[in-house]
Amino acid sequence: MLNLEQYHTLVFDCDGVILNSNHLKIEAYFATAKNFGANDQQAQALVDYHIKLGGISRFVKFEYFLKDILQRPATQADVDFLLHDFGREVRERLxxxxxxxxxxxxxxxxxxSNWLVISGGDQAELRTIFAERELTALFDGGIFGSPDNKDEIMAREINHDNIRQPALFIGDSRYDHESSSRAGLDFVFLHAWTDVPGWQTYCAKHGITTLPDVQALLHYPC
Incomplete structure (x- = not known):
């Protein structure tokens, strides 16, 4: 039985947990690839890679897009263009x-409890969106994202005593589970907005508590 009362810290992923934005990020990746000149097949390949590596920084995904999908060097100018254009596409949707x-x-x-956001999204972009949506005040522990990855952020915030154990990570991807487990956090998987194929099998295999959404957490002791 999940007991929220025991946790000093709650850590939230953003996309698919706080915001119903996974499908919007998929749209943004496809649009960004097309804006760069990719054909539909190449744009879909980027989307597929994004879904496969849910929660991983967009920096990694765009390097893969350039090197492996388009078969061209990942120059700083091209990466910067993709990051800027993707950020614009995301902000419009979110x-x-x-x-x-x-x-x-x-x-x-x-x-x-101390609340944090730890996301694969761009940190500056996240903080802007959360401020615009009047969500910043909820997360007294801070809002964190790329270019640092989730493993790096959790290790740093644990070291700074900003994540205090026992702590719970609330996520919707395999990487959320893997990174939080490496950091010693408990984990609950929210599935209503996830874009992870086969999440039921993955969660059953690893004995992960699953709930549909944040609202379902209200039914547990707090």
Whole structure:
């Protein structure tokens, strides 16, 4: 039985957990590839790689796009173009996407817990979007993202005593589970908005607690 009362820290992924944005990120990757001059097949290959490596930084994905899909050098100019264009595509879509129902109620029920966001998304972009959506104040522990990866962020924040054990990571991808487990955090998988194929099999194999969404957490002791 999940007992939120025991946790000093709650760590949230963003896409598919706080924001219903996984499908929007897929649209943004496809559009960015097309804007760069890729054909539909190449753009879809980038989308497939993004889905396969959910939670991994966009820097890694665009390097793969250039080197492995387009078979060209990953120059800084091309990477910068892709990052800038993708950021624009994402911001347009995330300005109005759905926020997880129950998020504010859960914050009130876990008032003694430290809350953080640790995402594969760009950190500056995340902080801007959270400020625009009036979500920043919920996360007293901070909002963190790439270019640092989740392993690096969790190790740093644990070292700074910003993630205090026991701690729970609330995510929707394999990388969320793998990185949080390496850091010694408990994990719960939210599946309502996930884009991970075969998540049921993965979660059953690893004995992961699954819930549909943030609102479902309100039914557990806080």
């Amino acid at each position: 300005a109005n996407c759905e926020i997880a129902p129950g998020l504010h109620e859960l914050r009130a029920k876990t008032a003694s």
